[in-house]
Amino acid sequence: MYCPNCGVKLEEGGKKCPLCLAELPPSEKGKGRSFYPDLPRPRQKEDFRGLLFLITLFFLIAGGCVLALDLIQHRTVTYSVTVLTILLLFYAAFCLPRWWRRPNPVIFLPVVFCCLMGALLYQDLRTGGGWFLSFALPVLGGFFLFLEAAVTLLEYVRGGRLYIFGGFFLAIGVLFFVSELLYRATFSMPICLTYSILPLILFCTLGMGLIVIAIVPPFRRYFERRFFF
Amino acid sequence: MARNQREKMWLRLDNAAKIFPASMRRGWSNVFRLSATLREPVKPTFLAEAARRACKRYPSVCVRLKRGLFWYYLEETGAPLPKEEGCQPLYPMTRAEMGKCALRILYYENRIAVEFFHALTDGTGGMTFLKTLVLCYLEVRYGKAFPRGEAIPDPDGAATPEELEDAFLRYAGKNAVPRDPSPAFRLQGKPESDGFLHVTCATVPVKEILALARNKGVSLTALLSASFAYCIAKLQREKVSPEREKAVRVQIPVNLRRFFPSSTVRNFVAVVNVGLEKGETDADFDEILSLVHHQMALLITPRNLKATFTANVKSEKGVVIRLVPLFLKNIVMRAVFDRVGESSACLCLSNLGQVVLPEDMAEQVTRFDFIIGPQAMAPYNCGVVSYGGEIRISVVRNTREPELERVLFPFLSSLGLDLTLESNER
Structure with a gap:
């Protein structure tokens, strides 16, 4: 065949003339075998490092400004600690992992946990609250421990997702129960259960439900068919 | 366990x-x-x-x-x-x-x-x-077993030490030639936003193109290199003012096994640059053809090729270079590559020559294609291979407009070659 626009001799099967880029007439399209398969090109991951550098710079300047203002106003650190804590947590959670092409959550979760614990410990010591060791550390430590365990299993164990999520929800339900007990003990309140009952029941039911689905194959097949994604 | x-x-x-x-x-x-x-x-x-x-x-x-x-x-x-x-x-x-x-x-x-x-x-x-x-x-x-002749090694045999050797080290001599770092004209264009690679393959009967080359008294590679140089020089004249014109060179990889017996299946190739220096770019095609032919005769000799790769072997053997950590080496080597490796030629024209298959296999194989990816900083490259009485010239580019193709293929047609084009244009 020949290009109807520039007249160059072409093999059958092309979409456009390679020289004048004219569309080949519909009657000629699809005739013969195409030179290469006609598939969409997979998207490449964009490089956001330039943007990340700017964001990091913004965080540093913002933190520095807040600290400087606080020092000028009060001659000591007051509200700037809270602002810096929020900035640090936000940066550690959302920006820091993006420096790596494939950030590993197993590594970055403890980083966020350490930042949070450091900030809470500072607040506890500054205010003399006495709640860090008896309440904040066990409750948040437990939460991050369960989260880390779940994330590690999801990252490195093939399959068993229903068991992992089921176990995680069960642990979170129990953690609500423990957190209320610790809260009441820390602040010398009468020991009884109020706000933790509903989450305990909800999470434990959800966790048990997932484990039952995982154990019983007909259930699993039914839910797979209904909720596959 | x-x-x-x-x-x-x-x-x-x-x-x-x-x-x-x-x-x-x-x-x-x-x-x-x-x-x-x-x-x-x-x-x-x-x-x-x-x-x-x-x-x-x-x-x-x-x-x-x-x-x-x-x-x-x-x-x-x-x-x-x-x-x-x-x-x-x-x-x-x-x-x-x-x-x-x-x-x-x-x-x-x-x-x-x-x-x-x-x-x-x-x-x-x-x-x-x-x-x-x-x-x-x-x-x-x-x-069933297909007779493989001498063209193909025994597929069930073991790899020989000769096949695995770095033949450069065996043949490196003492004398090295300095590299030519003067920059060549760089073909440019608007890059495809998604990095799409356009492949345009021209099929020409081998008899025709060989007859043309013999008629001109040159080799097939020289004919194609001169055609590329002529077309690139023409593009340069259209795009750049005469004062800013640069050399137009085509890089030709040379299979060193032809000169230094080796059965290695690893890299054993050296490159030579042929084409027009600054100030010669207004030469007509016959002049360029003659120039390229003589440049190839001068450069593609065992002595010169040995001196070319000896320079590379010497730089690899230096004690200081060997002791530098890899990440530092990478920075230096990349700078050298950008400065010397790529910028001294407009594109690379790699001619793999004729593919020979045993008769029974040849009945089952209808064609061979050879494509090399574009250069890091320039959009074009070209791979050539011939098989079954046809030669395939595959030009790749990663820019939108087929500027070089528009000049090159009509020019080859004007030399009397019967070209058939196919491409992956979308």
Whole structure:
């Protein structure tokens, strides 16, 4: 065949003339075998490092400004600690992992946990609250421990997702129960259960439900068919 | 648990290969592709079995790229699973992919294609691998042995030390020639936003083009190089003012096995630059042809080629260079590559020559294609291979407008060649 626009001799099967880029007439399209398969090109991951550098710079300047203002106003650190804590947590959670092409959550979760614990410990010591060791550390430590365990299993164990999520929800339900007990003990309140009952029941039911689905194959097949994604 | 597996073989990169991992960048790596088209559609299960045999035969080709403290090295790996071709040939190979296997085996309808990271082998070694892969495929497909003649090594034999050697080291001499760093004209264009690679393949009867070359008293490579130089010089005149004109050179890889006997399947190739220096770019085609012909005669001699690769071997052997950590080496080598390797020529014209197959195999294989990826900083490159009475000139580009193709192919037609074009234009 020949290009109807520039007249160059072409093999059958092309979409456009390679020289004048004219569309080949519909009657000629699809005739013969195409030179290469006609598939969409997979998207490449964009490089956001330039943007990340700017964001990091913004965080540093913002933190520095807040600290400087606080020092000028009060001659000591007051509200700037809270602002810096929020900035640090936000940066550690959302920006820091993006420096790596494939950030590993197993590594970055403890980083966020350490930042949070450091900030809470500072607040506890500054205010003399006495709640860090008896309440904040066990409750948040437990939460991050369960989260880390779940994330590690999801990252490195093939399959068993229903068991992992089921176990995680069960642990979170129990953690609500423990957190209320610790809260009441820390602040010398009468020991009884109020706000933790509903989450305990909800999470434990959800966790048990997932484990039952995982154990019983007909259930699993039914839910797979209904909720596959 | 009993360990029956033997230890995986590892290899130092050969002298020519050392530059390729260092010069890699995001979205670009030095990759080339060879493909064979069969009479019948390719069956992936048979191809997977054939790939296992071929990869076992060539352990230096089926490897992955690993980082050492001072150098990169290659480590033997299992045969890659053949995949159906995607949207475009030579889709950029990432470091992560090379860390698993720096070789791709692909199929599409009747075609078997292999994409090699250039650090593994050169065009000749790659063609040996592809021919073995096709032989293995045909044997598995038809359940019978195909006579392989002398063109293809025994696919069930073991790799010989000669096949695995770095032949540069064996043949390096004492005298080295300095490299020519003067910059050449750089073809430019608006890059494709998604990095799409356009491939335009011109098919010409070998008899016709050989007759033309003989008529002009030059070789086929000289004829094509001169045509490219003439067309690029023409483009330069249109785009650049005379004061800012630069040299127009075409880089020609030379298979060193022709001059220095070796059966290595690793890189054993040297490049020479031919074309027009600054101030000569208004020469007519016959002048350019004569110039290129004589340049090739002058440069492609065993003595000059030896001196060319001796310069590279000497720089590899320096004690200071060897002791520098890899990340620093990479920075220096990439700067050298950008300054000397690429900028001294407008494009690379790699002519693989004629592919010869045993008669029984030739009945089953209808065509061969050879594509080399574009340069890192310039959009064009060209691979040439001939088989079955036809020569295929595959021009690749990663820009939108086919500026060079628009000049080159009509020019080749005007020389009296009967060109048929095909492309992957979308």
